[in-house]
Amino acid sequence: MKQKLVVVGAGMASGRMLEAVFEAGGNFDVTLFNAEPRGNYNRLMLSPVLSGEKTYDQIVTHDADWYQAHGVDCRFGEPVVKIDRANRIVTSNTGGVPYDALVIATGSAPFIVPVPGKDLPGVVAYRDLEDTNAMIAASRPGARAVVIGGGLLGLEAAAGMAARGAEVTVIHLMGHLMERQLDPAAGYLLQKDLERRGIRIHCKGATKAILGTDRVEAVLLEDGTVYPADLVCMAVGIRPEVRLANDAHLDVGRGITVDDQMRTSDPAIFALGECVEHDKQVFGLVAPLYDQAKVLAATLLGQQAAFKPVQTATKLKVTGVDLFSAGDFADAPGREDIVFRDPGRGVYKRLILEGAHLIGAVMYGDTADGAWFFDLIKQRRDVTDLRDTLIFGPAFQGGAQTDPLAAVAALPPEAEICGCNGVCKGKIVTAIGGGATTLELVRSTTKASASCGTCTGLVEQVMALTLGDSFSANANPPMCKCTDHTHEDVRRLIKSMGLKSIPAVMQDLGWKTVGGCASCRPALNYYLIADWPMDYTDDRQSRFVNERNHGNIQKDGTYSVVPRMWGGVTTPAELRAIADAADRYGVPMVKVTGGQRIDLLGVKKQDLPAIWSDLNAAGMVSGHAYAKGLRTVKTCVGTDFCRFGTQDSTGLGIQLEKLLWGSWTPAKVKLGVSGCPRNCAEATCKDIGVVCVDSGYEISVAGAAGMDVRETEFLCKVTTEAEVMEVIAAFTQLYRENARYLHRIYKWVAKVGLDWCRAQVEDPATRRALYDRFMLSQSIYQTDPWADLAAKPADWAPIADLTLRAAE
Amino acid sequence: MTAFIDIAALEDIPRQGARLVKTVLGCIAVFRTADDQVFALEDRCPHKGGPLSEGIVHGTSVTCPLHAWVFDMNTGQAQGADDGAVQTFAVRLEAGRVLLDATRLARRSAA
Ligand SMILES: Cc1cc2nc3c(=O)[nH]c(=O)nc-3n(C[C@H](O)[C@H](O)[C@H](O)COP(=O)(O)OP(=O)(O)OC[C@H]3O[C@@H](n4cnc5c(N)ncnc54)[C@H](O)[C@@H]3O)c2cc1C
Ligand code: SF4
Ligand code: SF4
Ligand code: FES
Numbered sequence: 001m002k003q004k005l006v007v008v009g010a011g012m013a014s015g016r017m018l019e020a021v022f023e024a025g026g027n028f029d030v031t032l033f034n035a036e037p038r039g040n041y042n043r044l045m046l047s048p049v050l051s052g053e054k055t056y057d058q059i060v061t062h063d064a065d066w067y068q069a070h071g072v073d074c075r076f077g078e079p080v081v082k083i084d085r086a087n088r089i090v091t092s093n094t095g096g097v098p099y100d101a102l103v104i105a106t107g108s109a110p111f112i113v114p115v116p117g118k119d120l121p122g123v124v125a126y127r128d129l130e131d132t133n134a135m136i137a138a139s140r141p142g143a144r145a146v147v148i149g150g151g152l153l154g155l156e157a158a159a160g161m162a163a164r165g166a167e168v169t170v171i172h173l174m175g176h177l178m179e180r181q182l183d184p185a186a187g188y189l190l191q192k193d194l195e196r197r198g199i200r201i202h203c204k205g206a207t208k209a210i211l212g213t214d215r216v217e218a219v220l221l222e223d224g225t226v227y228p229a230d231l232v233c234m235a236v237g238i239r240p241e242v243r244l245a246n247d248a249h250l251d252v253g254r255g256i257t258v259d260d261q262m263r264t265s266d267p268a269i270f271a272l273g274e275c276v277e278h279d280k281q282v283f284g285l286v287a288p289l290y291d292q293a294k295v296l297a298a299t300l301l302g303q304q305a306a307f308k309p310v311q312t313a314t315k316l317k318v319t320g321v322d323l324f325s326a327g328d329f330a331d332a333p334g335r336e337d338i339v340f341r342d343p344g345r346g347v348y349k350r351l352i353l354e355g356a357h358l359i360g361a362v363m364y365g366d367t368a369d370g371a372w373f374f375d376l377i378k379q380r381r382d383v384t385d386l387r388d389t390l391i392f393g394p395a396f397q398g399g400a401q402t403d404p405l406a407a408v409a410a411l412p413p414e415a416e417i418c419g420c421n422g423v424c425k426g427k428i429v430t431a432i433g434g435g436a437t438t439l440e441l442v443r444s445t446t447k448a449s450a451s452c453g454t455c456t457g458l459v460e461q462v463m464a465l466t467l468g469d470s471f472s473a474n475a476n477p478p479m480c481k482c483t484d485h486t487h488e489d490v491r492r493l494i495k496s497m498g499l500k501s502i503p504a505v506m507q508d509l510g511w512k513t514v515g516g517c518a519s520c521r522p523a524l525n526y527y528l529i530a531d532w533p534m535d536y537t538d539d540r541q542s543r544f545v546n547e548r549n550h551g552n553i554q555k556d557g558t559y560s561v562v563p564r565m566w567g568g569v570t571t572p573a574e575l576r577a578i579a580d581a582a583d584r585y586g587v588p589m590v591k592v593t594g595g596q597r598i599d600l601l602g603v604k605k606q607d608l609p610a611i612w613s614d615l616n617a618a619g620m621v622s623g624h625a626y627a628k629g630l631r632t633v634k635t636c637v638g639t640d641f642c643r644f645g646t647q648d649s650t651g652l653g654i655q656l657e658k659l660l661w662g663s664w665t666p667a668k669v670k671l672g673v674s675g676c677p678r679n680c681a682e683a684t685c686k687d688i689g690v691v692c693v694d695s696g697y698e699i700s701v702a703g704a705a706g707m708d709v710r711e712t713e714f715l716c717k718v719t720t721e722a723e724v725m726e727v728i729a730a731f732t733q734l735y736r737e738n739a740r741y742l743h744r745i746y747k748w749v750a751k752v753g754l755d756w757c758r759a760q761v762e763d764p765a766t767r768r769a770l771y772d773r774f775m776l777s778q779s780i781y782q783t784d785p786w787a788d789l790a791a792k793p794a795d796w797a798p799i800a801d802l803t804l805r806a807a808e
Numbered sequence: 809m810t811a812f813i814d815i816a817a818l819e820d821i822p823r824q825g826a827r828l829v830k831t832v833l834g835c836i837a838v839f840r841t842a843d844d845q846v847f848a849l850e851d852r853c854p855h856k857g858g859p860l861s862e863g864i865v866h867g868t869s870v871t872c873p874l875h876a877w878v879f880d881m882n883t884g885q886a887q888g889a890d891d892g893a894v895q896t897f898a899v900r901l902e903a904g905r906v907l908l909d910a911t912r913l914a915r916r917s918a919a
Binding site for chain 1: 832
């Protein structure tokens with residue numbers, strides 16, 4: 001008969017343990033309880049979710065298919081309330097389940113400072129998805145957030161909310177930030193970096209009370225300072241979640257006491273994770289918990305294994321902040337320091353030696369050598385011979401040149417690369433030898449860099465070393481020769497570091513050229529427009545000629561002029577004005593375009609302002625036929641005139657064009673709206689297409705009819721015109737915020753996956769937020785460029801005419 | 809002999825942009841960099857005649873708007889793998905005014 005294994009808590013530790021049990025072929029009937037209404041996900045990655053760099057879906061570690069494949073009976077949203085040891089039954093809020101073996105993996109609970117006001121609505125901790133979502137909802141631009149606690153969690157919370165535009169203040173009890181991991185000098189550099197991003201830091205601040213009547217309004221400190229707050233996040237520490245174990249009279253110290261096999265004082269009950277105490281030690285980082293998971297899996301399978309805690313190293317997961325700390329760095333007799341400072345670059349490194357051994361390392365600003373130092377600490381290597389040049393890292397040992405890869409090359413095979421998952425260099429090299437030639441493959445085979453992700457760079461370096469040139473060939477190339485960052489990195493850093501001008505991006509991300517080049521400048525200009533519509537002003541000189549001059553340059557240096565014809569519908573008066581303009585300016589060609597409008601080709605640059613103002617006078621605006629932006633909405637005649645029409649496709653197309661025109665996008669966007677599946681508007685090869693049916697509107701996306709031809713894929717179906725408008729605006733905004741410059745919608749969707757896009761626009765809150773951000777941007781960018789530019793015709797003519805002077 | 813002619817105020821040229829001067833030799837593009845240096849180049853790309861004045865200005869280079877050849881404005885030489893050059897003309901900045909050397913322009917018209 002199969003043994004019944006009951007697990008309480010679906011967290012990081014138990015998830016890893018179950019994996020190990022099933023991988024080893026363990027044959028159990030597993031029931032998995034979780035207080036949170038969801039299964040295992042990567043808790044570490046809540047910080048990138050908070051800052052907007054990841055979505056919840058991307059951090060789920062075990063999905064419904066996985067549980068089903070392994071026959072796990074999932075009881076999510078069912079907290080266990082009682083353990084009956086005598087009869088071996090656990091009871092949740094819905095009933096009892098018998099067990100042969102029980103695993104307690106309840107993690108820890110956030111510590112809440114017992115001050116008045118701590119229970120007011122708007123006070124959250126930082127532990128789970130609910131907390132994260134509460135912070136996301138509260139961090140609207142301009143909202144004020146106070147974070148109590150300047151440790152790892154508090155600072156990740158602060159940086160995440162700041163990246164979303166909130167005004168954040170961090171209140172920290174001690175004299176410097178992260179005092180458990182950093183010394184004062186590194187803490188100071190960190191504080192300066194965070195302040196530069198607009199986060200206010202108040203050290204030596206003791207919270208006296210949280211003020212507010214119906215919800216939080218402010219935080220009062222002992223020294224009398226008051227910080228107004230729409231949200232307060234308490235991140236002052238955690239304590240092991242031991243209530244169940246206490247009630248069941250298991251041995252409990254600070255955590256549930258376990259032996260080397262992870263067994264509690266009851267031989268049928270095991271425990272692991274942050275809820276345990278092993279050899280007087282409790283845990284707060286995942287690396288040792290994963291070791292516990294392996295040990296417990298072995299114990300359950302009747303194999304020999306013993307848990308031995310390893311040293312842990314810390315990194316802060318705030319994009320753009322590089323810090324590393326490992327080992328022990330308190331001052332003590334017999335200890336010596338080696339310190340290196342380069343204030344200009346914001347680099348600080350400190351090594352702590354005791355006798356012949358390195359026992360601690362703190363690094364800020366340049367952490368490339370962290371893994372090497374950490375390895376020296378763990379191996380307790382005698383460093384007497386290296387001492388003179390130790391601080392310069394492995395690249396300096398043995399006279400090698402400072403090749404960035406040298407640090408990694410110098411690591412022995414057993415050196416740990418991924419701390420979260422305990423993956424050493426040798427294991428990665430073996431996986432690469434076995435065919436894992438992309439980062440994704442290395443991640444899936446070894447788990448290296450699959451948890452917190454801060455070691456991604458190191459893993460890539462190991463790959464570059466092992467694969468040589470063939471690695472860079474399949475890596476994501478940098479944006480252009482001016483920088484080593486990829487488009488994706490740059491977009492992410494613009495948001496997370498709050499960079500709001502082209503010079504700021506170039507300065508803070510270390511551009512290698514002065515003023516960039518014709519490839520990165522338009523991209524940066526677009527990213528800044530899309531990410532900071534309120535703060536950034538469009539830089540005309542960073543645009544390609546077509547967008548700068550609001551017309552497509554032709555091969556002879558003349559331009560084309562295309563007025564907007566909403567939904568492809570025009571009037572005799574408009575046609576007359578177009579005809580007059582064509583005559584007046586001697587336009588050599590008048591052509592009907594594929595997007596249902598009229599193109600006047602061959603207009604001289606100096607005539608542009610005049611022809612624009614003539615067309616403006618007849619009520620027409622620029623058609624943005626030159627723009628990485630909304631081009632056209634092609635329609636059929638629909639119910640107005642067609643006997644097959646099911647909806648007013650023409651009217652809907654006009655509404656869509658009026659909603660979307662003027663918006664800048666990574667590449668051009670064309671829409672089509674057909675009144676029935678006969679699809680006369682060719683909606684299914686557009687970037688976004690709508691096909692009307694009797695019961696509503698089918699929205700599909702990611703079509704193309706250019707060098708690539710592809711049919712759109714179904715996004716969703718809605719029943720009202722208002723929903724069509726909201727979905728399409730939200731989808732467009734999603735594209736605006738995430739795609740790389742010049743990638744059409746189909747290319748971007750191929751990268752991020754249609755499922756992800758659909759999840760975003762189907763979730764009502766996310767869709768609404770996207771829609772609102774789109775409309776905010778439209779309130780600034782939906783203007784007719786012709787009207788503005790036609791007002792200054794002199795700018796379009798030569799500045800001087802020396803032919804006249806020479807003739808005199 | 810050089811003959812500098814006042815053509816415009818510096819402020820008339822946008823930073824990282826250009827304005828045209830019509831001459832008997834064709835159009836000359838007068839550029840202004842982000843740090844207010846000025847350069848004057850023939851406005852015809854040697855590749856297929858693209859108007860360099862409409863290119864993106866970065867540092868002291870300009871990229872042709874038609875097929876992205878890059879020219880060093882100091883020398884008029886195409887950069888990188890492309891081979892070709894445009895004529896350059898001397899320009900001076902005096903009290904906020906841009907002066908262009910018209911020697912070659914005048915000689916041609918006198919002839
Ligand atoms: C925002 C954030 C960032 C972090 N970043 C890092 C990092 O960069 N590096 C690092 O090493 N560590 C980091 N940590 C710490 C790391 O997440 C924890 O060490 C780890 O999650 C602990 O794993 P666990 O399985 O013990 O507990 P958890 O992952 O907390 O899982 C415990 C689960 O048990 C459930 N539970 C509790 N009581 C009951 C009950 N009675 N019945 C049923 N279910 C119950 C809880 O709902 C929870 O889902 C971070 C933590 C947070 C919150
Ligand atoms: S798509 Fe349908 S409704 Fe529209 S014109 Fe064609 S047949 Fe008529
Ligand atoms: S199909 Fe080619 S030639 Fe025709 S307009 Fe487009 S780019 Fe020009
Ligand atoms: S015309 Fe200048 S690059 Fe082709």
